[in-house]
Amino acid sequence: MTDDRPLLLEVEDLRTHLPLDEGILKAVDGVSFQIRRGRTLGVVGESGCGKSMTVLSIMRIAPLYAETSGKVLLYREPGGAPVDLVSMDPHGAEIRAIRGSEIAIIFQEPMTSFSPLHTIGNQIMEAILLHRTSDKKLARGIAIDMLGRVGISNPSQRINEYPYQLSGGMRQRAMIAMALSCEPSLLIADEPTTALDVTVQAQVLKLMRDLQAEFGMSILYITHDLGVIARMVDEVAVMYLGQVVEYADTDSLFYDPKHPYTQALLKSIPKIGKRSKKRLESVQGSVPIPINKPVGCGFYPRCPAAMDGLCNVINPPLVTVADGHKSACFLYPEVVQAANASLPEGVQHGQS
Template sequence: MTTQAIRTEQPLLSVKDLKIRIQMDNGEMKAVDGVDFEIKKGKTLGLVGESGCGKSLTSRALLGINPKECETSGAVLYRSATDQPSEQLNLLSLDPNGKQIRSIRGRKISMIFQEPMTAFSPMYTIGNQIMEAILIHRTKNKKEAKRIALDMLGKVGISDQEKRFDQYPHEFSGGMRQRAMISMALSCNPELLIADEPTTALDVTIQAQVLELMRSLQADFGMAILLVTHDLGIIAQMCDEVAVMYLGKIVEQAPVKELFYNPKHPYTKGLLRSMPRLGGNKSKRLESIEGSVPMPINMPPMCGFYDRCKDRIEGVCNVRDVPKTQISEDHSVRCFLYSDPHGGESQ
């Protein structure tokens, strides 16, 4: 495939102006506020930010599995390679309990949940739960479904698959449960894998094994990955492109190397400065971003990072919403340091 063909290739998934509102007793919470991004076939997009910035709600909205109180608008345009590649299907327009979206969940778009102990049912064996997805989406033959499930357990590095197949989630260690969750997510060869904090609560050694496993399986299956995390080290290791999220908005988006070596938004710079570095001065304390993420309830038009930003401009950043500015073809940022108060790019 030529470079020009790669550039013009249509994205597998396009998220446009995604908004999630939750009605609270004291007002309306803008949990996700106008998120836009694209995921290309075979590539990994990292969605990074502090806890509470809307990452998990965004990822779950793609499959329509957020709680009922979440009012979702915008568009999630899915272009399956196995159907008509020229056609786009808006997943948000589908009935969240309907047959069409259920034929996509698990089959074409799968998800690794943040905590596999709560994602697996304690009442059924691991093998039974992996087989369930296979029986729904791939084959009605139980022997064939068991063979596929055992094969997937082996691919994720779980030994003695026959014995493990009949065990319950509580009999697995944290790392093994995470591997079993990955095997279930990949059992139907999805085109897109959503990984929501896939290494949370795992020790460093198991974390490295899980990430290496995801890279290996991505190469085998050719799938795209949306990786949701707050760990920039994982982002650097796994992703092709990165979207930094803060208070329900994507404040900066760029290829991973560009973001690490040429960050623009003060929040992105703060996150990078707070990372420990090999060979750094051990006696020097890591920098931190002062303050905390505010609750996005009844917020006036302003930059959400204003109260925590050392570079804020009084009378500008706190009086209107920040427009998106294109720094380059594939690098965008929401910050008045790179645009004038009227939305034009600064020179």
């Protein structure tokens, strides 16, 4: 599977470690992925896997005491040289010019993005005035237009309303309008529909797809919900304990999952017609807090296929195991080989 669209974002070995009294919390621990222009990448994993910290790190809005390393390369011009967001001062003018204009983010709870004290319109206009134009009348026009495009009726009246006056679904639409009003090349959506009921969720997902077709932006879509992944994204990175454990196009991931964690997640999707209360009943236990992480695979304690003496000794690297399909699991000889090759000479296995 080849995709010749130009790269927009390349995340390389991103790490965000939080030094706490109890030890170093490795919230993001060597994450790599790519997003091409106009494409959607999904990042999926249970709560606590490091999805939000990954996007906060990309935007450089992780907690102040966090230590972020690796690269976040943004190709501002198609085919041009990238800039590295990790090398930027998180408070500097450079990253502030990118945040909100080239990269916009929407969260699960719009109330945290909107101030309750100002009208929706003023807040959207503020973003437009900061990044697009200094003409207030024009900014208001753009804001009204965007509110209309996200399906808010009577936008020239609604623009004067306060966030609390809108329903959850309408607030989420208004937040999308604010995010898109500066025509970002990348929209990051962190569980944007999790708090919404199923019908509204479906509407918001459709809206995002329609807006992507119209504006051509890339989307980085974060969710714990594989059902949403199936409907929304071109490629998927499955995260576990701060790492990407499987990376594939969406069809391959669903039809031929190659990591026991992904396989367990897929088994836990409720079948249509059957109501399942226990979301992840097929995955034993829950995601541990990544303080003083043991060596070896993070999924080892919960894995039905774990191999003692291997999986708890060496952390499997993320390696291509089929066409365009990567897995970080020692079930695949390619992964064993790659781990072997990275050991210092003299301690490599299988050489006698």
